[in-house]
Amino acid sequence: MATISYPNLMEIDFGAIKVLGDALARNGIKRPLICTDKGVIACGVFDLVRAVLPNEVAPTVFDGTPGNPTEAAVREALALYRQNDCDGIIAVGGGSSIDLGKGVALTASHEGPINDWSAVNKGRDRIGKAPPIIAIPTTAGTGSEVGGGSVIITDEGNKVVIVSPHLMPKMAICDPELTLSLPKYLTAATGMDAMAHCIEAYLTPVINPPCAAIGLDGLERVVTYLKRAVDDGNDRDARWHMMMAASEGAMAFAKGLGAVHSMSHALGANEDLRLHHGTLNAVVLPTVLRFNADHVGDKYSQLRRAMGLTENADISEWIAVYNSSLGLPENLGVMGVSADMIPELARHCMTDACHYSNPKRPTVEEYEVMFEQAIG
Amino acid sequence: MATISYPNLMEIDFGAIKVLGDALARNGIKRPLICTDKGVIACGVFDLVRAVLPNEVAPTVFDGTPGNPTEAAVREALALYRQNDCDGIIAVGGGSSIDLGKGVALTASHEGPINDWSAVNKGRDRIGKAPPIIAIPTTAGTGSEVGGGSVIITDEGNKVVIVSPHLMPKMAICDPELTLSLPKYLTAATGMDAMAHCIEAYLTPVINPPCAAIGLDGLERVVTYLKRAVDDGNDRDARWHMMMAASEGAMAFAKGLGAVHSMSHALGANEDLRLHHGTLNAVVLPTVLRFNADHVGDKYSQLRRAMGLTENADISEWIAVYNSSLGLPENLGVMGVSADMIPELARHCMTDACHYSNPKRPTVEEYEVMFEQAIG
Numbered sequence A, B: 001m002a003t004i005s006y007p008n009l010m011e012i013d014f015g016a017i018k019v020l021g022d023a024l025a026r027n028g029i030k031r032p033l034i035c036t037d038k039g040v041i042a043c044g045v046f047d048l049v050r051a052v053l054p055n056e057v058a059p060t061v062f063d064g065t066p067g068n069p070t071e072a073a074v075r076e077a078l079a080l081y082r083q084n085d086c087d088g089i090i091a092v093g094g095g096s097s098i099d100l101g102k103g104v105a106l107t108a109s110h111e112g113p114i115n116d117w118s119a120v121n122k123g124r125d126r127i128g129k130a131p132p133i134i135a136i137p138t139t140a141g142t143g144s145e146v147g148g149g150s151v152i153i154t155d156e157g158n159k160v161v162i163v164s165p166h167l168m169p170k171m172a173i174c175d176p177e178l179t180l181s182l183p184k185y186l187t188a189a190t191g192m193d194a195m196a197h198c199i200e201a202y203l204t205p206v207i208n209p210p211c212a213a214i215g216l217d218g219l220e221r222v223v224t225y226l227k228r229a230v231d232d233g234n235d236r237d238a239r240w241h242m243m244m245a246a247s248e249g250a251m252a253f254a255k256g257l258g259a260v261h262s263m264s265h266a267l268g269a270n271e272d273l274r275l276h277h278g279t280l281n282a283v284v285l286p287t288v289l290r291f292n293a294d295h296v297g298d299k300y301s302q303l304r305r306a307m308g309l310t311e312n313a314d315i316s317e318w319i320a321v322y323n324s325s326l327g328l329p330e331n332l333g334v335m336g337v338s339a340d341m342i343p344e345l346a347r348h349c350m351t352d353a354c355h356y357s358n359p360k361r362p363t364v365e366e367y368e369v370m371f372e373q374a375i376g
Helices: A016-026 A038-042 A045-051 A071-083 A095-109 A184-203 A209-231 A236-255 A259-268 A277-295 A299-307 A315-325 A339-349 A353-357 A364-375 B016-026 B038-042 B045-051 B071-083 B095-109 B184-203 B209-231 B236-255 B259-268 B277-295 B299-307 B315-325 B339-349 B353-357 B364-375
Strands: A002-004 A009-012 A032-035 A060-062 A088-093 A133-137 A149-153 A159-163 A171-174 B002-004 B009-012 B032-035 B060-062 B088-093 B133-137 B149-153 B159-163 B171-174
Touching: A009 A016, A009 A236, A016 A045, A016 A088, A016 A133, A016 A171, A032 A071, A032 A095, A038 A045, A038 A088, A045 A088, A060 A071, A071 A095, A071 A149, A088 A095, A095 A133, A095 A149, A095 A159, A149 A259, A159 A259, A159 A353, A171 A236, A184 A209, A184 A236, A184 A259, A184 A277, A184 A299, A209 A236, A209 A299, A209 B209, A209 B236, A236 B209, A259 A277, A259 A339, A259 A353, A259 A364, A277 A315, A277 A364, A299 A315, A339 A364, B009 B016, B009 B236, B016 B045, B016 B088, B016 B133, B016 B171, B032 B071, B032 B095, B038 B045, B038 B088, B045 B088, B060 B071, B071 B095, B071 B149, B088 B095, B095 B133, B095 B149, B095 B159, B149 B259, B159 B259, B159 B353, B171 B236, B184 B209, B184 B236, B184 B259, B184 B277, B184 B299, B209 B236, B209 B299, B259 B277, B259 B339, B259 B353, B259 B364, B277 B315, B277 B364, B299 B315, B339 B364
Parallel strands: A009 A171, A032 A060, A032 A088, A088 A133, A133 A171, B009 B171, B032 B060, B032 B088, B088 B133, B133 B171
Antiparallel strands: A002 A009, A149 A159, B002 B009, B149 B159
C-alpha cells in the first residue's frame, strides 16, 4: 500500500479501505455522518465501506447527495449531523459527495449562507477550523479527496467555489476496488475530469513547478490508462493508475484552473439540465484549448510530450476524437444546451473563481463565442 | 513571486527575502536564534538578511555551524538559544546551517542525546512539537528548507538522520539573489547534491507518483541549468531554476533516498577529512547507478528522457563526464579517501536510514566494492 503524505495523508491501493477504522480513531471520530448518494448504495459499493466500519462507531447516513451538490442538500445533511451529534464526516462517493461533505463541515462550524464563504468573497482567509473529513472516492476523477475546495450550487442558483486548508480531508482513502463496478460512461466522464484538471492546472500562468510536474504525470497516466479502464472495468492496473491520476489532477490544481472550469461550473449550475461536471469538462476542453493556444508559450509542446503525441499534433482535435472513442457526447448541443442560454452562461463565467487563472481571461463576448462553438 | 503551499509554505523569487518580517510575525517569533556559518557572513549574504529584519526583532546569531553539523555545535547553539530566551530559529545558509537549526529546535524541546531521536531509532513517531524554523537557503542543493529531515554527526562520530514533520521549517524563503555570489565550486557541488536527490528519490521502490514526478522535473532543471549557473554565477534565470530544483529534490525525497546517501553519510562522518556532502554525492553517484542498474525496471529510460539523453546513453558515464565539466573531483581517492577506510565506511552504511530504501539493499561486501570503485 502506498502512503503519500502531502498535501494530505493518502492511502492508495486495492484494500486501502481497511484503514478506515484507524483513520477514524486517529481523528477522534466516533459518530460520523456518512455523506453519499443513492447510486453508491444501489451498486453495493457502500456495503464495502460499511463492512469495515468498527463496531464502536455509530454512523448516520445521508444518501441524498444530488448530482451537483446544492446548498439545500447541505442544509439537509447538516440537520442530520446536528440531530445525531456527529463529530466528523466520512464522504463516500464521487466529487459530489465529497464536496457536499465539505459543505457540511463548513456550515457545521461557520454561520451564514455558503456564498459568504466563497473563494470570490475571500472565504479562504476567513474559514477556520471545521470538523474532520475522511474522503473515500468511488470514482477516479474529481480528486476532491486531496483538495480543500468544494463546489456548491447556492440557493441563488450560482455554482460557487469554497476553499480552505480546513476543508482538506484529514485522510484520503483511495481504494481502486471501489471503482471496479463503475459503469463505462461514468468511468469515461470522471476520467476526463481528471484529464481536464491536469491540463488546466498545468496551463494556468501561476508559477508552481511541483504542481505542474504532478499535473503532467497525471495527464500521462490518463492518456495511458483511461481507455483501458473504460474498455475493461476489471482492468485493475488501469483502475489503480486512474485513481492516482485523479488525485494528481487535484494536487496539481492547487496551482489553479481555467476557463474549462468556469464554463462547466456555469453549465452545471442549471438545475433543469442536471449536467455531469466531468462530461462538461471533457466536452468544452477542445474549445478552450483552441482559445488558449496563443497564450501559453511552449506549454502545448510539454502537453504533447506527456500525452505521447507528435510535435505538431492538434491537441484539441486529439481530445475531441478521444472523447468520442470513450462514448462521450460530441458537443453541448446534444446534451441539451441551446443558444438562448449563452448570455446567462457567459455572465456566470465572469465571476467564477477559475476565470481569473485562465492563461488569458476571456471577455464575456469570448465566452459567448466559446459556448457557441461548444454547442456545435 | 511564486507561493507554493506544500509540503510547507515557500516563497521563491528574487527579492523573496522581503517576506521575512511577515514570516516571523506569522509564526510568533520575536527573539530568533539565527543559525548560520562564518562563510555566509564573510561573503556579505548575511547582511542581506540582517537588512530585512524588522526593528522590533531581537536576534541572537550563532555563526559556528561546521561544514557537517555536529552534536557539539548543536549544543553550543542551544546554549545561546536558552541564554537569550529565544522563541524560534532562522536558519541562513546551506544544508549545514538549516540542519543545525533543526537540531537546535529538536534539542530545545526534547531531552537526551540526538541519537535517541534518530530515524533508525523511530524518532519520527516520537518527536513532538518543536520551536518554529524559518529556512533561508543560500545555496541551491540541500533542499533542507522544504524537508523535515536533518543529518547530524553525533558525539559518537556517527552521522545520523533525524526526521519529523515538527522539524519542517514553517516557511522556506528561497531568494536566488542570495546564491549569486556562491563560488563556482560550491555552485557545482551543491547543484549535484540536488541532482543526487532527484535521481535517488525517483529510484527508490517506494510508490509515490507525485514525488517521483517532482524528482524528474527537478532533474530536468538541474541538467538544463546547473552548468549555466557554474559558468556564469550571475545568470539569474539559471540561479532561479537551480533554487527550484534544489527544493524539488527534497520534496521528491519524501519518498526516500538510497545508497548514494548512505555512502556519503558514512564518508561525511569522517571529521578529519571534512568532506562536502554534495561533492560526495556527485562523486559516488556514477558508481551507485551502475550497481542499481539491474534493479530498477525501466526507470533509467525515464531518467534519460528527463535528462534529454538518447535511449541507450550510459547515465553513469554521462554523470562522470558532467562532474568533470563542472570541475568536481574525479573520484574519492583525490578527495583523500583511502582503501584502509573501506571496512569502517561499509559498516557505517549498513545502519544508515537511506540504506533501506535503495532499489536493492547492498550487502556490506557490495558496499566495499562500491567504495573501492569510487576511490578509483
